[in-house]
Amino acid sequence: MDATEAAAVLARARQGDSEAFRALVERHSRSVFRLAFRMTGNEQDAEDVVQESFLRAYKQLGRFESRANFGTWLYRIVANCSVDMMRMKQARHDQSRGDSLDAAVQMPAAGTPGPERLAESAQIQRRVQEALGGLSPLERAAFTLRHYEGRSIDEISRTLGLGTSAAKHSVFRAVKKLRISLAPLRSSPGSARLSAERSAGSQP
Amino acid sequence: MNRHFTEEELTLYYYGEARRREDIDAHLGTCTACATTYKEIAATLAMIATPDAPARGEQYGLEVWQRIRHKLPEQNAPWWTPWIRSDRLAWAAVAATIVVAAFVAGRVWERQPASPAVPTAAEATRSAPSAEVTRRILLTSVADHLDRSERLLIDIMNTPDRSDIATEQAWADDLLTTSRLYRQDAIDAGEQSVATVLDDLERSLIEIVHSPSRISAADLEQIRRRIDAAALLFKVRVLGDELRQRDAAPTRQIS
Numbered sequence: 001m002d003a004t005e006a007a008a009v010l011a012r013a014r015q016g017d018s019e020a021f022r023a024l025v026e027r028h029s030r031s032v033f034r035l036a037f038r039m040t041g042n043e044q045d046a047e048d049v050v051q052e053s054f055l056r057a058y059k060q061l062g063r064f065e066s067r068a069n070f071g072t073w074l075y076r077i078v079a080n081c082s083v084d085m086m087r088m089k090q091a092r093h094d095q096s097r098g099d100s101l102d103a104a105v106q107m108p109a110a111g112t113p114g115p116e117r118l119a120e121s122a123q124i125q126r127r128v129q130e131a132l133g134g135l136s137p138l139e140r141a142a143f144t145l146r147h148y149e150g151r152s153i154d155e156i157s158r159t160l161g162l163g164t165s166a167a168k169h170s171v172f173r174a175v176k177k178l179r180i181s182l183a184p185l186r187s188s189p190g191s192a193r194l195s196a197e198r199s200a201g202s203q204p
Numbered sequence: 205m206n207r208h209f210t211e212e213e214l215t216l217y218y219y220g221e222a223r224r225r226e227d228i229d230a231h232l233g234t235c236t237a238c239a240t241t242y243k244e245i246a247a248t249l250a251m252i253a254t255p256d257a258p259a260r261g262e263q264y265g266l267e268v269w270q271r272i273r274h275k276l277p278e279q280n281a282p283w284w285t286p287w288i289r290s291d292r293l294a295w296a297a298v299a300a301t302i303v304v305a306a307f308v309a310g311r312v313w314e315r316q317p318a319s320p321a322v323p324t325a326a327e328a329t330r331s332a333p334s335a336e337v338t339r340r341i342l343l344t345s346v347a348d349h350l351d352r353s354e355r356l357l358i359d360i361m362n363t364p365d366r367s368d369i370a371t372e373q374a375w376a377d378d379l380l381t382t383s384r385l386y387r388q389d390a391i392d393a394g395e396q397s398v399a400t401v402l403d404d405l406e407r408s409l410i411e412i413v414h415s416p417s418r419i420s421a422a423d424l425e426q427i428r429r430r431i432d433a434a435a436l437l438f439k440v441r442v443l444g445d446e447l448r449q450r451d452a453a454p455t456r457q458i459s
Contacts (some may be wrong), residue, residue: 018273018276021276022269022273024268025265025272026265026266026268027265029260029265029267029268030260032259033260033264037255037257037258038254038255038257040226041255043258046257048247050268051268051271051272051275052241052269054272055272055275055276055277058272058277059277062452063344063451083355087355087358087359087362090362091362120238124251125253128251128252128253136371137377138359138371146219147249147254148221148254148255149216152221153216160374161355162378163353163374163375163377163378163379164378165374165377165378165382166374166375166378168212169371169375170213170371172211172212173368173370173371175211175215175245175248175249176211178248178249178252179244179245179248182248182251183248184250185251186244186247186248188286
């Protein structure tokens with residue numbers, strides 16, 4: 001689908017043509033799922049986010065400005081749906097996991113395995129997932145956009161509808177919590193190797 | 205450069221967003237404390253690899269469509285959408301022709317000095333669309349603002365006791381600044397009910413902003429009680445919905 005065709009499809013979808021909207025769904029579903037999965041870290045939640053995002057997008061198509069990029073607009077909807085999904089889950093679990101810095105600090109301490117067992121990359125990633133699970137929905141969303149998606153603070157701010165300082169603060173809080181949570185792993189041989197391999201690449 | 209850099213600055217530096225990168229480069233070469241902090245941040249973030257999303261096949265888009273097609277809600281179409289249907293467009297063209305003809309006829313028929321105190325119909329017609337457009341922009345912006353505020357209030361209502369609410373405070377601070385501007389605009393536009401809800405909202409935002417970031421359970425409970433007492437979440441949600449409906453409705457006089 002070239003740009004002209006895409007614009008025509010979008011225009012038809014905005015006028016309520018469901019077949020045109022179907023073309024948009026087919027075109028964007030996989031990228032929407034990918035983002036939703038990175039945001040939520042859970043396949044089933046990501047599927048729910050995909051559905052909810054397209055339903056919201058369809059309902060709000062009238063508010064979409066035709067000069068804007070549909071992909072960017074949809075991206076924002078997906079990010080915000082993901083945040084809502086994480087909030088809902090968090091509320092449902094009655095905050096039992098906790099959201100505070102203290103909780104993040106305490107989490108890895110419980111039953112911390114020795115450095116030998118942490119040498120395996122899979123185990124490290126499991127611990128990383130646990131640490132990510134200790135972030136608040138907003139922190140996780142902001143961190144995902146910054147770390148996985150490579151979005152700037154300004155872009156995160158626009159995507160999540162936050163002020164720049166709130167977006168920046170969410171990323172900082174996430175990094176701080178992760179740094180504390182993952183401290184025991186930093187000295188393990190597996191993580192040192194992993195860090196060295198990844199640091200050799202793009203980061204300063 | 206003698207001053208140490210904060211964790212925030214070093215995090216931005218890691219992500220390539222820091223200002224004065226050269227200063228940080230030079231400082232990290234000479235300051236062991238900052239270099240250690242930076243190494244910790246970099247080592248932590250290097251451990252966090254982008255997760256591979258489970259694969260989805262070529263037919264995935266179609267599968268998603270099949271799942272949602274029966275759930276598609278009614279669209280909030282823009283107010284002008286009904287007019288681009290060809291039959292209505294034709295009627296609109298006829299109406300426009302009549303208006304133009306009447307205007308020209310009026311000019312040619314008789315030139316009488318209009319009373320300065322009473323605006324002419326043509327003047328009223330000219331000024332009405334811009335006021336309407338301005339009002340619509342305001343309503344849409346306030347509706348978005350209320351959406352964001354609702355999310356913050358839900359966060360506050362669900363925050364565990366004795367949490368650090370610094371993130372929410374920064375967010376509330378941003379919303380507070382915007383809210384004040386919208387409230388003034390709403391007053392200017394004669395939208396008193398909007399201004400009243402924004403005023404209520406600001407009171408809670410101010411309370412959130414001025415609370416200690418490591419908030420005690422009692423302080424948090426007090427904020428929540430005030431939000432409940434003012435039925436703030438309900439008002440914010442209802443007003444947001446109402447403004448969106450007004451925005452989606454065909455052009456009409458808004459009281």
